[in-house]
Amino acid sequence: MDYSQFLNDKVQAIKPSGIRKFFDIANEMDHVISLSIGEPDFTTPWHVRQEGIESLRRGHTWYSPNRGFSELRSQISNYYARRFNVEYNPDSEIVVTVGGSEAIDLCIRALIQKGDEVLIPQPSFVCYEPMTVMADGKPVIIQTKAENEFRLTAEELEQHITPKTKLLILPFPNNPTGAVMRRKHLEEIAEVVEKHNMMVLSDEIYGELTYGKERHVSFADVKGMKERTVVVNGFSKSYAMTGWRLGYALGPEEIITQMTKLHQYAIMSAPTTAQYAAIEALKHGDADIEHMRSEYDIRRRLIVDAFCKMGLTCFEPEGAFYVFPSIKVSGMSSEEFCEKLIYAQHVAIVPGTAFGECGEGFARVSYSYSLKHIKEALERIDRFVNEQK
Amino acid sequence: MDKLLQIISRNSDFTAAQLAAMLGEPEQEVINRINQYKEDGIIKGTKTLINWDKVENSGVTAIIELKVTPKPETGFDDIAKVVMSYDNVESVYLAASSRYDLIATVKGDTIQEIAEFVSKRLSTLDAVIGTATNFVLTQYKEGGVVYYDEDDNEEQRSMIF
Numbered sequence: 384m385d386y387s388q389f390l391n392d393k394v395q396a397i398k399p400s401g402i403r404k405f406f407d408i409a410n411e412m413d414h415v416i417s418l419s420i421g422e423p424d425f426t427t428p429w430h431v432r433q434e435g436i437e438s439l440r441r442g443h444t445w446y447s448p449n450r451g452f453s454e455l456r457s458q459i460s461n462y463y464a465r466r467f468n469v470e471y472n473p474d475s476e477i478v479v480t481v482g483g484s485e486a487i488d489l490c491i492r493a494l495i496q497k498g499d500e501v502l503i504p505q506p507s508f509v510c511y512e513p514m515t516v517m518a519d520g521k522p523v524i525i526q527t528k529a530e531n532e533f534r535l536t537a538e539e540l541e542q543h544i545t546p547k548t549k550l551l552i553l554p555f556p557n558n559p560t561g562a563v564m565r566r567k568h569l570e571e572i573a574e575v576v577e578k579h580n581m582m583v584l585s586d587e588i589y590g591e592l593t594y595g596k597e598r599h600v601s602f603a604d605v606k607g608m609k610e611r612t613v614v615v616n617g618f619s620k621s622y623a624m625t626g627w628r629l630g631y632a633l634g635p636e637e638i639i640t641q642m643t644k645l646h647q648y649a650i651m652s653a654p655t656t657a658q659y660a661a662i663e664a665l666k667h668g669d670a671d672i673e674h675m676r677s678e679y680d681i682r683r684r685l686i687v688d689a690f691c692k693m694g695l696t697c698f699e700p701e702g703a704f705y706v707f708p709s710i711k712v713s714g715m716s717s718e719e720f721c722e723k724l725i726y727a728q729h730v731a732i733v734p735g736t737a738f739g740e741c742g743e744g745f746a747r748v749s750y751s752y753s754l755k756h757i758k759e760a761l762e763r764i765d766r767f768v769n770e771q772k
Numbered sequence: 773m774d775k776l777l778q779i780i781s782r783n784s785d786f787t788a789a790q791l792a793a794m795l796g797e798p799e800q801e802v803i804n805r806i807n808q809y810k811e812d813g814i815i816k817g818t819k820t821l822i823n824w825d826k827v828e829n830s831g832v833t834a835i836i837e838l839k840v841t842p843k844p845e846t847g848f849d850d851i852a853k854v855v856m857s858y859d860n861v862e863s864v865y866l867a868a869s870s871r872y873d874l875i876a877t878v879k880g881d882t883i884q885e886i887a888e889f890v891s892k893r894l895s896t897l898d899a900v901i902g903t904a905t906n907f908v909l910t911q912y913k914e915g916g917v918v919y920y921d922e923d924d925n926e927e928q929r930s931m932i933f
Contacts, residue, residue: 406931420929681779681794688793754783758790 397513401737405721409731416760417731417752421558423623423704424751425678428671431622431664438659447652450643451479451631455658458665459631463616467590467601469609475636478643479653483588483617483630488514489642490584490613490632491550495520499549504535505739506707507554508586523548526741529709532698533562537571544575550582553602556589559738559747560707561683561700563593566600573605583612588630589703591621591672594680599702603633610635613642618657620703621672622664627657679704682750682757689761690748693768704751707735711744713771721746727770728763776805777814782916784818823919825911832907833862833879834886837872838894839902848873851899860889872904883907 387395402419409415426432450456456473464470471477480486487510495501495518503511504525515522525543527533540551553572555564564572576583585602593599603609617630632642664671683700690697690708697708710720717734725731732749735742750757775795779786788806792799809815824830840851848866855876856864862877876894880886887905895903912920 410931417927417931420927420931422929424929677775681775684796685790685794688790754779754786758783758786 393516397516400509402509402733405725405731405733408722408725412725412729415725415729415731416756416763418748418750418757418760419731419733420749420751421705422625422751423620423675424753425623425675427622427624427627427660428664428668430667431624431660431671434663435627435656435660438656443655443659445655447479447655447658449647449652450477451653452658452662455479455662455665458662459633462665463601463614463633467587467599467604469601469603469614469633471633472636476633476639478632478639478646479658480617480630480632480646481650481653482619482628483586483615484510485646485650486613486615486617486630486632486642487511487584487586489645490615490634490638491515491520492518492645493638493641494550494582498547500545500547502540502543502548502551504539504552504554506533506557506559506735506742506745507552507738508558509738511552511554520549521547524739524741526739527560527562528741529698529745533557533560533707534564534568535572536568537575540572540575544579544581548579548581550584551576553583553585555585555587556593556599556702558589558703559705559733559735559742560745561703561705563599563702565597566605569600569602569605569608573602573608576611577607581611583608585612585614587614587616588620590616592676592679592704593702594676594683595701613638618661618664622661622668623671623675624657624660624664627654627660629653629657629661679750682752682754685754686748686750686757686761689765693765695768704749706748706750707745708748709744710746713768717743717746723771724764724767728767730760730763730767732764776802777809780806780815821915821917823911825919829881831879831881832883832886833877833911834890834908835906836876836878836890836894837904837906838874838876838900839872840874840897840899841901842873843899851897854897855894858889858893872902 409417456477459477460471460473491514495515497519499520500523501515501520502523502525504527512522523543525535525539527535555562583602587601590599601614603612603614613632613634615632618624618627686706687697687699694712695708695710697706700706710717713720717736721732721734733747735745735747779794788799788803792802842848843850852864852866852874855861855874860879862879865875867873867875878886890903890905894900910920
């Protein structure tokens with residue numbers, strides 16, 4: 384039967400993720416050492432897991448309120464005030480979702496209608512474009528540049544604005560580049576946002592993972608921007624809780640109310656067990672974050688140093704757990720480089736093009752792996768680079 | 773805790789240049805610190821972790837609990853020194869426990885050899901008032917490294933993003 388006659392044209396037109404191909408090769412090969420996975424290698428801190436288990440033991444196996452448990456929303460509110468200096472009303476300005484991804488989807492669907500343009504800086508996580516398409520919006524890609532350390536500049540933003548522009552996605556700290564936006568950069572963006580009367584979706588899922596002295600600045604903490612911003616965050620990266628599937632959105636009551644309607648009908652409520660665990664994470668997890676961040680920082684330094692010594696230049700990423708070295712010196716395309724590397728040395732990394740066309744000439748290397756593992760992978764990549772010379 | 777010690781306590785095979793990169797310090801600084809740690813007796817040496825369960829005829833290990841009478845002046849130190857002077861004694865700890873005072877791990881070729889060592893060398897010491905010998909059957913984890921279920925060391929994360 385020809386199912387294409389029944390399937391939605393927009394869905395059929397969505398391209399499958401570019402990462403898939405490399406994972407398929409890697410899965411069929413023996414002794415592959417990977418630096419490709421985008422989730423923490425840490426397991427969820429034990430005290431957090433225990434609270435999840437305890438909630439099950441007590442038989443708390445029902446739905447939660449649509450927005451999430453009130454205690455969890457209060458803790459999220461405290462957390463954002465404590466860590467990022469922004470206050471949200473737990474009763475009206477927070478919705479707990481199934482991972483940050485659901486929050487992104489809800490926000491785009493709540494705001495975007497036919498013809499609206501959504502500005503998406505790339506390289507970036509792969510979900511913004513298809514979600515925009517499914518909401519009948521028009522994705523407008525802004526290519527960030529290596530010479531700006533892959534930050535979005537006010538000038539680049541201004542160039543892509545049209546009368547139809549409604550929403551800017553702000554994916555920082557960035558997957559795959561590790562770029563961060565410091566306060567002064569955000570203030571420059573804020574001016575343009577104000578001037579053109581736009582909304583912003585600030586995806587701050589890597590907000591706890593920034594390195595160096597300055598902490599992550601939430602876009603909502605920039606003057607005048609709280610009312611124009613939906614902040615997306617979650618527990619996956621900061622507390623190593625990817626499998627629990629728990630995130631949240633923070634924003635103006637009018638928007639969160641509409642997002643909550645979509646959430647209510649599509650999802651009902653986020654996983655109950657995960658919510659109990661997350662309350663514990665927010666109450667007593669600051670030390671866990673610091674421990675993991677410090678481990679990532681050591682690995683980050685090792686890996687940046689190694690790539691630079693190999694001649695694969697790499698700006699120092701200040702956030703997330705990825706480095707984004709340039710492989711242009713090899714004369715190969717990103718995809719060719721990654722494919723040859725996996726066949727020759729059995730090391731899996733992800734071509735930069737999986738995160739947008741402007742990722743050409745780069746590769747994403749994850750350091751959410753043990754030092755021992757990273758060391759071995761770097762030795763293999765070094766051998767590969769030398770063989771190509 | 774000192775980050776340098778933290779890293780090298782888990783991986784002894786990084787070069788000084790790699791350690792320097794990880795810590796954001798000059799290489800010479802790292803070399804100096806390591807030398808100082810050696811001088812101060814903080815770094816006591818490096819060795820290789822071997823899963824003896826996989827090596828044929830690699831002998832047996834026992835954990836010996838010793839109940840002892842401390843001496844008036846030196847407490848447990850003197851008796852601990854005697855116990856640790858034997859080459860087949862791998863480690864000696866003073867424990868805060870109501871059942872025993874010292875714990876020693878002992879290696880030998882056979883169970884008999886260890887049993888004999890305990891009865892002839894340890895039990896006969898004046899200060900020792902009782903011993904309990906626990907033979908190790910399987911080594912699950914050592915020095916922070918999982919030995920037993922090697923699947924645990926493998927990647928369990930799914931290959932998605």
